[in-house]
Amino acid sequence: MASKAKNAQLDVKKQLETVDKQFQTLQILNEEGEVVNADAMPDLTDEQLQELMRRMVYTRILDQRSTALNRQGRLGFYAPTAGQEASQIASQFALEKDDYILPGYRDIPQLIWHGLPLHQAFLWSRGHYQGMNIPDGLNIYPPQIIIGAQYIQTAGVALGIKKNGGNTVAITYTGDGGTSQGDFYEGINFAGAYKVPAIFIVQNNRFAISTPVSVQSAARTLAQKAVAAGIPGIQVDGMDPLAVYAAVKQARERAVAGEGPTLIETLTYRYGPHTLSGDDPTRYRTKEEDTEWERKDPLIRFRKYLEGKGLWNQEMEEQVIEQAKEEIKEAIKQADAAPKQKVSDLISIMSKNLDTNLQEQLEIYKEKESK
Ligand SMILES: Cc1ncc(C[n+]2csc(CCOP(=O)(O)OP(=O)(O)O)c2C)c(N)n1
Ligand SMILES: [Mg+2]
DSSP states (O other), rough: OOOOSGGGOOOOOHHHHHHHHHHHEEESBBBTTBOGHHHHOOOOOOHHHHHHHHHHHHHHHHHHHHHHHHTTSOOOOOOOOOOOOOIIIIITTSHHHHHEEEOOOOOOOHHHHTOOHHHEEEEEEEETTGGGGOOOTBBOOOOOOOTTHHHHHHHHHHHHHHHHTTOEEEEEEEEEEGSHHHHHHHHHHHHHHTTOOOEEEEEEEEETTTEEEHOOOOSSOOOOGGGTTSSSSEETTTOOOHHHHHHHOOOOOHHHTTTTOOOEEEOOOOOOOSSHHHHHHHHTSSSHHHHHHHHTTTTHHHHHHHHHHOOOOOHHHHHHHHHHHHHHHHHHHHHTTTTOOOOOHHHHHHOOSSSSSHHHHHHHHHHHTTT
């Protein structure tokens, strides 16, 4: 029989329960689009609210078109985003233009809304080097494929911002699976120790490919993993754009005020497969689970909220859909017109100052390609 601890400090079960209880989910809009937490309501103008909706609708269309284009063989790697719009779009919406984004492979929408031209996103999907030939002045990094590695890089980028005295932040994204990686802990620990202006988003979409979050971790929330790094952690309803926006906005304010990093867990869901490379979600998820999450859809609840305020209607939605389809068509044409890749181009964009070895290789390839 387990002995009953007399000393409160030895009551480890209670200690854990205390931490668990502190991590409640922040929600502002419920599934019906009703405000349930007016105190946490972010300060957004009507125009900003409409723009946020516009971007989410656009991104849903982009996801549908990208899926179709992939199936037609016109796109390469693609990780679906439908369901995650509040988590992705509302978090980017809370940033300033000069903030740095260090994305994972599913975070292409944030890059696009930060300023990456659409045709470059398509070229990246095709494995064309011009995809991530990042335009000057756009503070984004290429999507990370190694799970969690961007967390360490973000701690470093944020330390650079701090040392240079900038008032920007570095934001990064990983999934629930990413929080099981060593890189995740190293990144948040370093960021906490050096009190850097970083925002760590964990998009908890319930699965790491087919592995449910309950198998990945015994932690009740992923937000509470922040405690060990000595940084604040917050769990938000990741299907609620206003909750995500409010949390990221506050994290940004803390970061630029020199108060250090924040970890934000967004509870979300991807409606599609992990990627379009072949997994079948029906093998690891039930239809009931899908339906339950589709009822939480961020577009449905935000649409209801805005319609209630007279800020959105069907005509506006159709306009965005048409615009998205048109721009996607044009961007694919632009991607198709990109020059065939040359090894010399790949080498020359790698670094501003090539070392002797690479310089020699560049000359060799230029010579070969000129024939
Ligand atoms: C270090 C590393 N291990 C394994 C993989 C293979 N892998 C690719 S995606 C993935 C699951 C990641 O799940 P999660 O972090 O929840 O992100 P999600 O895809 O759900 O957005 C794994 C294990 C990898 N890319 N990198
Ligand atoms: Mg996941």
